Amino acid sequence: MLPLGVLDSLHHTSKEKLAVSLQQLHAIETQTHQRKIRYQNEKYPKIHQALKTSRYEDQKNLNPDRIDGTGQWVVVNTQYRRWLNSACDDLRWNSAGPGCGKSVLAKSLIDEELQSTKPHKVCYFFFKDNEERTAERERLISYLIDFFKRISTESHDELDDRLKFLVTSRPYDDIHLGFNSFPSNSPVTQLRGVDETDKISAEINLVIKAEVTRLAEHLKLKPHTKLQIRDELLKMRTEHTSGHTSHTSRGKTSMKLTATVSDLSMKL
Structure with a gap:
């Protein structure tokens, strides 16, 4: 039979070994969890990038x-x-x-x-x-x-x-x-x-005036040129605000707008 002191020493050693084993097990679990997180962090962006076909906010x-x-x-x-x-x-x-x-x-x-x-x-x-x-x-x-x-x-x-x-x-x-x-x-x-044609027409007028003002400031247009461009564009507002405008009419209107700006630009 082993002396009592020897039994206590063996018991203490066993507890220390158990504590070390538990620490090692915990470290292994932690490392496994971290590897799993790293894998997911690397995997999901790749999946997301594969699915992402356009920049929505852009x-x-x-x-x-x-x-x-x-x-x-x-x-x-x-x-x-x-x-x-x-x-x-x-x-x-x-x-x-x-x-x-x-x-x-x-x-x-x-x-x-x-x-x-x-x-x-x-x-x-x-x-x-x-x-x-x-x-x-x-x-x-x-x-x-x-x-x-x-x-x-x-x-x-x-x-x-x-x-x-x-x-x-x-x-x-x-x-x-x-x-x-x-x-x-x-x-x-x-x-x-x-x-809501009347309201939309009035709002388009606001946009035209604001855009012409911005354009005039950017290109340093003369006041009379600015007014001429604005007046020409305002004349076309009815075609733009019609909810039943045909594809052909919309194309003609777009061509008129382009021609108007081009003609007026030649006079600058």
Whole structure:
């Protein structure tokens, strides 16, 4: 039989060895966890980069800032305010012809108004009219993956169970038919630019005046040249604000604008 002192010594040694083993095990677990995190940190960006086919914020910021006094045909509209403050899941469709400021307004709403209301997450995507539909869908899916990946679990808990959509588009028949495919009881409302022609026309005048002023300052134009350019462009505002302007008319209007600026530039 071993002396009591020897037993105590063996017991103490065993405890020390156990403590060392536990420390080593903990170190191994820590290293394994760190390697897993490093792997995920290296893996997810690669997956994200593979899915990321466009720069969403850059697409938004291609649009200029909204000029003071414009966009009022939407932001002060009673139906829009009702959609914005509604506690329901619903879809708002703003349709208007090219050149009515839809994309500029959308950028302004994303950067300013929608950010100033109560806490929520804003998901946005800008489609281009000349892109293939398949490519558009891929970009949208890619963006949604990126968007929801950036929302933490805590953020989910803080959000209301509500999903709102705001869509802006041209008033083309094929787009209209797409919205008509929704069930009749769907919470879909439309603001038609063709019903707001006077307001849109006045706002386009503001944009023309502001842009001509900016151009005149940049090119150091003479006052009479500035006024001539402004007056020529203002004459064309009706064609730009018509919600039913045909593709041919829009092309002719664009050509007239280009010719007007070119002719006047020759006189500088």
